[in-house]
Amino acid sequence: MEIDNELLISFCDEAMDVLIRxxxxxxxxxxxxxxxxxxxxxxxxxxxxxxxxxxxLFDFGNYLHQVEDVINLIMDGKLDLSDPIQNELLRSQKFMTDWVDRLKKGNLESPDFMKQIQPLALIVDLLKPATSTPEKNQQHALNRESLANSKSSGTAGQRGDLTERPSPLSKVSSEAKLEKQNSNSVSASKNSGSHNETIRISAQKLDHILQTIGELSIHQTILFHGRSEVSATNHVFHKSLQLSQKLTRDLYDKALGLRMQPLESLFQRLERSTIELSRSLQKPIQFSSEGSEVELDKTVVEKIIDPLTHILRNAIDHGIETPEQRQLLNKSEVGRIEISAKQDTFGVLITIQDDGKGLDHEKIKAKAIEKNLLKPNQEISTKEAFQLIFQPGFSTAEKVTEVSGRGVGMDVVRKVLEDISGKIEIESQVNQGTKFSIILPTSVNIIEGMLVQLHGQTYVIPISAVDEVINVQGSETRRIHHSAILPIVDLRNLLQVNPEFRQTSTHDEAMSVVICLHRGIQIGFLVEKILGQHQVVIRPLNENIESSFGILGGTILGNGEPGLILDLAVLSDFYLNRTQPLKELA
Amino acid sequence: MTESENKFLVFSVGEDLYASPLLSIREVLEYQIPKPMPNMVHYFTGVINVRGAIVGVIDLRTKFGHEAKNWPRTPFLLCDTARGAIATIVDSVDRVQTFTEEQIERHPPVATKIEQNYLIGVAKSSHELITLVDMEKLLNEQEYKKVSGE
Structure with a gap:
């Protein structure tokens, strides 16, 4: 099949847009x-x-033709828009979205659309002869066979009476006229959907621009740092340097903003999952959302789809009770799911809240003990108990259902969020409901870093990895901290550099220890100095150096020098493995 | 071989002259002090900032068995490899020169300081012998991480 690629791509893009609508x-x-x-x-x-x-794409057209027929029947009042029909429409949206996705990836093969069409074709076939004389029998047959779950056979009959009603589109005689109307209405709906006009740019082009602006801002910083070397009386120079500093920063922020997208589509997706799930579980649920205009980096949005869907499914499946249970508890039969997003200076806060049965911390504790995640007589706070559900292999659901509990656990949710420097917290009250709060950075590429000195050089430790910082003498190898033994590891021994860079320091010198909590164990890492805290832009390392031990990535420091970002998790693991034999001896 | 493929960048490392196909060298960089990178082989000097990208630096002097000098302000050759760009330290950049096929001895009988797999050959130019190095192969084959346990 020969298709002009440009045309196909523009078809796919447009189809994706309207399919969201x-x-x-x-x-x-x-x-x-x-x-x-x-x-x-x-x-x-x-x-x-x-x-x-x-x-x-004739197959695609034929499939849509069938869908069109069904919608036509609804418009003509011959088919009731019952839950199963609504599900069918949603399912066809998913089917088409997947189809377009495949086309976009260059796979022109048609999926098995006949199978997908069948339920639709059945509906149409059953109703078509009824165009002239609506017969109750057929309506019943329809309700029995293809709409097994329909609860509105009565209304279907009623609707049958409406056949005489002139169809809203019957006045449109010519195809051309209809086409014209289409183009108008689609553009109108686009305008109402978003307030601004948009243009489509390839993500790659955008990344190139971002990269260039990134470079520009680095050089700007270097210039700015060098300003002290220029005669202080050259006011024009200083003023223009300051202005260009400001402009570069503006430009950089705006460029970063180009990758941002509103959470609207994500929220719509969650709403859809809620409706589909509420139907299949027979739990009526009211969904509400707030803050869908809040924007997040495209990559972040893509990464949080799965974790948020998982939390949502858990909330509906395990959190919200059946209508009968809710009645007994004096709750409204209709469960509530509220999703909100809020932007603050640290990033974006997304919450998912249900009014279900809440987390029972006694039950969690019992489960944790059963799973050997907790010692039988260990006292823990409610907050700590809630954190237990993020442990691998933990699941409070008494039985694994099809909805949630398909292997993806809360531990995976937390892992994915941590990968993008996000955090998750839980608040819950028995019988009142549960609220998950997810705190995300606005962009994945920027992290809050602690600048430390090793061998006289600056290294970066992600703040998210730091539990605590204490001051020690350079000679200490362990100390009692919070009534436990805190091992102190000299990072300079783990991160060895060529002799010419090595700096010797006297052991009695005051130094700092960065404490991180790894696999439940506190480990202290000795550094020469804490230099400060800074937001740093993570830059990927070339493949030839990226897998270096204990290095997570690189960044360009304020003075224009490259800085390496340390991976304390890897370093902790290395330390723990190395000390294992010693432990066994002891 | 086309005209451009025959062009080489001649540089010196220690007392010796080397040359690499001009196309394999992206640019000659001004000297900057490399930032050390931990746990790497001894000839991996560190990383530098090349217009916002973090690039590793290989000291060809130590790599080729010459004596390492302490930070003379020598140029870097920035080379592209399949696994990303990498900079190499040389003592000086001499000239660009075209070698004809006749000038290049592909299988030199004399032992050179460098390994066979990235040796293109030896070229004779007036009274000099120039070792031709396939920079891409040289830089791509390396594992810069130090073997653990050191």
């Missing part, structure tokens, strides 16, 4: 029937159909 419409329709929305859905289907045929 499609999902939104389906979600809104779940709240109540609205003929305008159904009509919009029809126009979208019609548009994609046209577009797909233009790029010779």
């Amino acid at each position: 499609w999902e939104r419409i389906c979600l809104d329709l779940a709240l109540g029937f609205n003929i305008d929305l159904v009509e919009e859905l029809f126009r979208i289907a019609h548009n994609i159909k046209g577009g797909s045929r233009a790029v010779q």
Whole structure:
């Protein structure tokens, strides 16, 4: 099949856009029937159909034709927009999204769309003969066979009476006219969706610009640091240097902003999962969200989809009780899920809150003891108990269900979030509900770093890895800290450099110890000096040096020198493994 | 071989002259003090900032068995390899020279200080012998991490 690649790509991009709108419409329709929305859905289907045929994706067009037929029946009032039909529409959205995804990756093979069409075709076939004379029998057959779960066979019959009603689109006689209407309405909906006009740029081009601006800002910093060497009386120079410093910073911030995207699509996705899950579990749920306009780096958004979906599914599956249980507890039968996002100076706070049964910390403790994650008589606070659910191999669900508990546990959730320097916290009250708070940096590439000195050089330790900092004498190799023995490891021994760089220091010198908590053990790392705290931009290292021991990445320091970011987790592991034999002897 | 493939950048390391295909060298950098990188082989001097990218530095003097001098202000050759750019320290950059196929002895009988697998050959130019080094192979084959246990 020969298709112009440019055309195909633009078809895919446009289809993706309208399919997101499609999902939104389906979600809104779940709240109540609205003929305008159904009509919009029809126009979208019609548009994609046209577009797909233009790029010779005839299978895609044929599939959409069938979907169009179903929507047509709904518009004509011949088919009730029951839950199963809504599910079918959502499922076809997913099916098409996956299809377009594959096309985008260059896979032009059609998926097995016949299988997907079947339920739709069945609906249409059953209803089509009824166009002239609606027959109750057929309605019943329909309800029995393809809409097994439909709870509204009555209304379907009622709707049958509406056949005479002129179809909203029946006045549109020519295809051309319809087409025109389409283009108008789609552009209108685009405008109402986002307040600004947007253009599409390849992520690669954007990254190139970002990289260049990154370089520019580094040189700006170097210039700025060198300003003291220029005659202090040269006011024009100093002023313009200061201004260009400000402008570069502005430019850099704005450029970083280009990669930001609002959380809207993520929230819509969560809303969809909620509706689908609430239907399949027979738990009515009211979903509300706030702050979908908050923006996060594209990479961060992509990374948090799975963890957030997992938390949400857990909340619905295990958190929210069945309507019967809720009635007994004097709660509203309808469960509540609230999702919110808020931006502050440290990053973005996303919360997922349910009003379900809450976490029972006694139960968690019992489970943890059973799983050997806790000693039987160990006293822990409620907060600590909640943290236990993030341990690998921990799951409070009494039985593994299809919904949650498919191997992806809360430990994975925490791991993924930590990978992007995020944090997760839990608040919960029995029978009141649970609230998960996720704190994320606005961009993955920037971390808060502690600058330390080793061998007279500056290294960076991510603040997230630091538990505590204490001052010691250089000669100490261990000390009692919080009534436990804290081993002190000289980082200079783990990170050896060529002799010409080595600096000897007297053992009695005052030095600092950075304490990190690793696998539940506190380990102190001796450094020569703490130089300060700074936000640093992580720069990937070339492949030929990236796997160096204990190094997480690099950065360019304020003075223009390269700085290495230390991976304390790896260094801790190394230390623990090395000292194992000693422990066994003791 | 086309004209450009025959062009070599001639540089000196210690007393000896070396040359590498011009195309394998991206640019000649001004000297900057490398920042040490821990637990690397001894000829891996450290890392430098090349317009915002962090690039490793190999000292060809120690690598080729010459004596390491302490930070004379010599140039760096920035080379592209399949695993990213890397800079090499040499004593001086001499000139760009074209060698004809006749000038290049592919299998020199004399032992050179460098290993066979990245040796292109030896070129004769007036009274000098110039060792031709395949920079890309040389830099790509290296594992710069020190073997643990040292």
